[in-house]
Amino acid sequence: MLEIDDLHVTVDGRDILKGITLSIPAGEVHAVMGPNGSGKSTLSYTLAGREGYAITRGRILYQGEDLTQLAPEERATKGIFLALQYPVEIPGVVTLTFLKTALNAQRRARGESELDAMRVLKLVREKAKALKIPEEMLKRPLNAGFSGGEKKRMEILQMALFEPKLAILDETDSGLDIDALKLVADGVNALRAPSRAMLVITHYQRLLDYIVPDRVHVLTNGRIAKSGAADLALELEAHGYENV
Amino acid sequence: MAAVRETTERVADLAGEKYKYGFVTDIEMVRAEKGLNESTVRFISLKKSEPEWMLEWRLEAFQRWKEMTEPKWARVHYPPIDYQNAYYYAAPKSSPGPKSLEDVDPKLLETYQKLGIPLSEQKLLAGVAVDAVFDSVSVATTFKAKLTEAGVIFCPISEAIRDHPELVRKYLGSVVPVTDNFFATLNSAVFSDGTFVYVPKGVRCPMELSTYFRINASETGQFERTLIIADEGSYVSYLEGCTAPKRDENQLHAAVVELVALDRAEIKYSTVQNWYPGDAEGKGGIYNFVTKRGDCRGRGSKISWTQVETGSAITWKYPSCILRGDDTVGEFYSIAITNNFQQADTGTKMIHLGRNTRSRIVSKGISAGKAQNTYRGLVSVHPRAENARNHTQCDSLLIGPHCGAHTVPYIESRNPTAKLEHEATTSKISDDQLFYCLARGIPQEEAVALIVNGFCRDVLQQLPMEFAVEAQKLVGISLEGSVG
Numbered sequence: 001m002l003e004i005d006d007l008h009v010t011v012d013g014r015d016i017l018k019g020i021t022l023s024i025p026a027g028e029v030h031a032v033m034g035p036n037g038s039g040k041s042t043l044s045y046t047l048a049g050r051e052g053y054a055i056t057r058g059r060i061l062y063q064g065e066d067l068t069q070l071a072p073e074e075r076a077t078k079g080i081f082l083a084l085q086y087p088v089e090i091p092g093v094v095t096l097t098f099l100k101t102a103l104n105a106q107r108r109a110r111g112e113s114e115l116d117a118m119r120v121l122k123l124v125r126e127k128a129k130a131l132k133i134p135e136e137m138l139k140r141p142l143n144a145g146f147s148g149g150e151k152k153r154m155e156i157l158q159m160a161l162f163e164p165k166l167a168i169l170d171e172t173d174s175g176l177d178i179d180a181l182k183l184v185a186d187g188v189n190a191l192r193a194p195s196r197a198m199l200v201i202t203h204y205q206r207l208l209d210y211i212v213p214d215r216v217h218v219l220t221n222g223r224i225a226k227s228g229a230a231d232l233a234l235e236l237e238a239h240g241y242e243n244v
Numbered sequence: 245m246a247a248v249r250e251t252t253e254r255v256a257d258l259a260g261e262k263y264k265y266g267f268v269t270d271i272e273m274v275r276a277e278k279g280l281n282e283s284t285v286r287f288i289s290l291k292k293s294e295p296e297w298m299l300e301w302r303l304e305a306f307q308r309w310k311e312m313t314e315p316k317w318a319r320v321h322y323p324p325i326d327y328q329n330a331y332y333y334a335a336p337k338s339s340p341g342p343k344s345l346e347d348v349d350p351k352l353l354e355t356y357q358k359l360g361i362p363l364s365e366q367k368l369l370a371g372v373a374v375d376a377v378f379d380s381v382s383v384a385t386t387f388k389a390k391l392t393e394a395g396v397i398f399c400p401i402s403e404a405i406r407d408h409p410e411l412v413r414k415y416l417g418s419v420v421p422v423t424d425n426f427f428a429t430l431n432s433a434v435f436s437d438g439t440f441v442y443v444p445k446g447v448r449c450p451m452e453l454s455t456y457f458r459i460n461a462s463e464t465g466q467f468e469r470t471l472i473i474a475d476e477g478s479y480v481s482y483l484e485g486c487t488a489p490k491r492d493e494n495q496l497h498a499a500v501v502e503l504v505a506l507d508r509a510e511i512k513y514s515t516v517q518n519w520y521p522g523d524a525e526g527k528g529g530i531y532n533f534v535t536k537r538g539d540c541r542g543r544g545s546k547i548s549w550t551q552v553e554t555g556s557a558i559t560w561k562y563p564s565c566i567l568r569g570d571d572t573v574g575e576f577y578s579i580a581i582t583n584n585f586q587q588a589d590t591g592t593k594m595i596h597l598g599r600n601t602r603s604r605i606v607s608k609g610i611s612a613g614k615a616q617n618t619y620r621g622l623v624s625v626h627p628r629a630e631n632a633r634n635h636t637q638c639d640s641l642l643i644g645p646h647c648g649a650h651t652v653p654y655i656e657s658r659n660p661t662a663k664l665e666h667e668a669t670t671s672k673i674s675d676d677q678l679f680y681c682l683a684r685g686i687p688q689e690e691a692v693a694l695i696v697n698g699f700c701r702d703v704l705q706q707l708p709m710e711f712a713v714e715a716q717k718l719v720g721i722s723l724e725g726s727v728g
Binding site: 048049050051071072073075076077081082084086087088090091092093097098101102105106109141158162 | 680698
């Protein structure tokens with residue numbers, strides 16, 4: 001599904017990623033763990049195509065296609081989803097309106113018919129229920145005044161709604177208490193599917209107790225220092241990133 | 245020739261010239277001679293078959309106007325206007341006066357159809373009556389019969405001058421005096437048509453009333469006059485829309501709107517202003533120099549202005565409320581969008597004269613390209629206005645590094661019991677917000693439209709349902725090409 005080959009990325013002239021090679025087949029969940037400043041968020045933004053993240057070497061293949069030249073919205077349309085570490089507030093834009101706009105923009109770009117407001121509402125309600133997102137929240141402006149947990153749940157709701165082929169979760173556990181974490185993890189686990197790949201980026205092992213990955217990669221100083229099975233995360237928890 | 249025209253059109257499309265109302269209707273016109281003098285004024289009055297008192301009123305205004313000078317205090321810049329180098333009256337030859345719909349020139353019906361305003365009553369938005377003003381004259385008014393049944397008078401003002409002189413004489417110029425300001429005085433001398441509304445005592449107007457203004461002729465100014473009177477305990481909601489063809493020249497639009505609300509009456513006045521804004525280089529476009537004022541004359545009355553200003557090269561406009569009666573309420577909700585080289589200096593005046601008067605101002609200014617957008621407002625509390633209240637909120641949104649937003653609030657309080665609040669913010673569409681939308685598959689221009697619509701939500705909610713959707717789309721269209 002996703003093949004990253006010798007990826008080098010600079011931001012504002014500084015080298016952040018210095019040769020990452022990583023491959024995630026469909027149906028698998030991989031975790032990337034690393035300390036602050038190791039390049040975790042840069043990796044997620046680069047995959048989503050954010051402006052300012054310049055690929056200086058290497059390439060990213062998604063379903064066999066080179067992503068490098070694609071705009072963020074084209075990537076989204078092709079099934080790449082990024083759950084942000086800090087979901088953005090958009091004052092005045094009602095959540096449901098936002099979801100409908102995004103869903104229909106993606107469908108339109110794929111040549112599918114747009115869904116009317118009633119269909120979208122029905123779809124969103126269904127998905128929201130599983131994540132215990134109250135209907136009232138859908139009528140509020142997107143993320144404005146939402147708690148940390150509500151924002152993260154809203155990201156997972158979007159993931160459930162857009163049904164991406166590749167989901168990247170950037171520190172989805174940060175700022176969550178244990179109940180919120182479980183809720184989010186359940187939401188993510190429900191979306192695990194043979195046709196879907198996931199990249200879970202996290203600082204702490206805690207999240208991986210609930211979302212058990214197929215592979216764990218350790219990112220330090222812009223490189224993958226070590227890769228292993230799920231128990232690598234436990235090892236890191238015990239010994240810290242220093243000893244990788 | 246056709247190939248050349250096609251190429252030009254394609255290039256215009258590529259340049260982001262998305263103003264879809266920019267076409268010209270080819271129709272035979274009757275015009276006054278170019279220029280402005282006493283005989284122009286007489287010509288207009290004669291064309292309208294006006295009574296003597298109206299002609300005298302106009303001539304007096306013209307005499308006063310000659311002594312006046314253009315106001316220069318607004319934050320707008322434009323070359324001197326040559327008032328002698330324009331036409332002051334232009335009317336389709338086929339349409340000498342108001343007629344029934346069957347008699348309207350098919351070319352005019354087609355024009356309004358193209359503008360999205362079908363004038364045949366079956367096709368109209370349910371519950372909206374329309375007065376269509378084309379250059380200097382009203383060409384059609386719909387649903388007259390239904391309104392007459394309710395006792396509501398809704399007709400071209402030229403007709404009201406002939407058929408309801410007692411009402412016109414009583415109220416015309418009673419809110420905006422003949423000598424109020426340069427442009428209002430000019431309008432008083434040469435106004436050619438506009439809309440008249442009278443809602444009798446206790447009547448809730450059974451439908452939305454709407455006037456659709458269209459400038460078509462070149463080198464011609466439009467000077468319409470609107471007068472709305474809501475008698476005791478009545479209610480009316482009125483909406484105006486306006487468009488003009490794309491032309492390289494600047495055309496003057498100097499309207500006057502007067503609203504009178506008697507005891508416990510309520511007037512809701514909404515504007516969707518989409519005059520041609522000029523091209524991406526700042527060439528052409530309408531000079532929109534308009535005087536709008538409402539008088540809450542009776543106790544407990546209410547006047548609410550809602551405006552969505554997206555068009556015009558220059559906007560100079562301050563819809564105001566005189567809160568004369570005790571317990572009266574004035575509201576002003578505004579969205580002003582300027583892109584490319586557009587300039588807007590707009591706001592409101594809330595004049596608190598009566599006791600327990602309340603006013604609310606919500607202004608949303610959006611600037612993109614090289615545009616300059618100014619909010620200018622006055623809240624004035626007079627000595628008698630015990631317990632006056634005002635809340636003002638001015639928010640500015642900047643798109644790109646070359647535009648400007650300016651807020652100029654004036655506050656005068658001469659009564660110690662007044663409570664006045666003013667909040668102001670200036671913000672930009674953040675990269676984070678844009679990226680978030682893009683990452684969800686929303687293309688850039690749609691993302692900007694979405695974010696700006698969110699920014700304007702408080703004001704858009706004030707528009708009548710039928711027009712809110714249209715206004716939202718307009719917000720998006722006006723900002724096309726503003727990012728990236």
